[in-house]
């Protein structure tokens with residue numbers, strides 16, 4: 001699939017009770033060049049409040065410019081926040097730092113709007129500001145996060161069952177990438193989800209997506225599930241019975257997969273060294289925290305979340321709604337700016353199926 005690199009990029013508002021609107025306002029203020037051609041799919045009033053929060057009470061804030069259509073985003077000069085009003089304005093001010101169904105509804109509706117616009121080809125990519133999963137659930141969305149919501153929107157658009165549009169979460173910074181076998185589920189369920197099909201599908205998706213970006217087969221390191229990758233069966237059998245056969249099947253397809261490796265050391269082996277290369281281009285992690293802790297630990301300001309397998313480009317900062325600092329103006333916008341940069345490079349390289 002090819003993408004129109006001149007098309008605008010939608011940044012979804014995120015949960016208005018969290019730091020999403022503030023980091024968006026900060027990104028437009030401090031990284032105007034990177035944000036050219038981007039617009040906010042959201043609510044103008046919430047963005048005005050966020051712009052004021054980062055400016056400080058009484059200080060002049062970055063103006064919000066309402067646009068009529070996504071295609072107007074590229075016409076605006078830097079020094080403003082282009083907003084397309086895609087939701088009804090909330091009744092009254094949304095309380096910051098609190099979970100609410102109303103805030104979850106606004107956050108979710110903005111993502112649905114952006115997903116449909118991207119699937120219709122009206123925008124080049126989606127960059128999602130963080131939403132709160134409990135608020136999303138309180139609003140009645142039957143998805144744990146963006147990834148699953150976007151998968152459902154894509155499947156509906158393509159007229160295919162969900163299982164035929166498999167997606168995976170990748171977290172990446174300039175030193176390390178990881179792709180997860182399973183995402184938002186309990187640890188018990190995640191252990192059950194380590195299946196031959198699930199690991200093999202993850203390897204295929206990572207191979208295809210990263211191959212498009214790197215221009216060669218990625219070197220994929222596969223983590224085990226158990227301590228020391230099972231220590232020869234002493235600490236578990238999933239490596240021998242499930243993960244190793246999945247790696248062998250992938251290798252038979254020409255995928256450069258290696259492992260299973262001890263989960264506590266495979267990430268340091270993959271991490272880029274001074275020459276910019278690590279032993280692996282990406283690590284396949286067996287569950288959410290196994291993969292995300294190493295990447296987030298390298299710096300919440302650097303990581304980018306990318307959904308692999310979608311027929312659209314979607315990136316996101318690697319952090320959440322940070323209710324503890326929402327409204328203070330202290331939130332760091334770097335990861336959002338990285339997510340915009342990553343979205344642009346993916347639009348150019350088409351890291352999608």
Ligand SMILES: NC(=O)c1ccc[n+]([C@@H]2O[C@H](COP(=O)([O-])OP(=O)(O)OC[C@H]3O[C@@H](n4cnc5c(N)ncnc54)[C@H](O)[C@@H]3O)[C@@H](O)[C@H]2O)c1
Nearest residue numbers: 129130131132133134316318319320321322324325331332
């Ligand atoms: N892309 C997303 O939508 C996304 C990503 C991760 C978490 N979440 C959701 O966000 C909610 C809160 O999650 P959490 O508390 O576990 O993680 P969090 O990332 O919101 O916060 C963890 C810590 O990091 C700090 N922090 C986070 N982002 C920051 C930034 N940009 N600048 C400065 N400090 C920052 C917070 O203040 C907090 O101390 C949950 O509902 C979670 O599911 C959403």
Ligand SMILES: N[C@H](C(=O)O)[C@H](O)COP(=O)(O)O
Nearest residue numbers: 145146147148305316318319
């Ligand atoms: N798993 C992600 C993280 O911890 O950063 C986060 O929950 C976002 O997930 P979605 O992109 O599916 O909303």
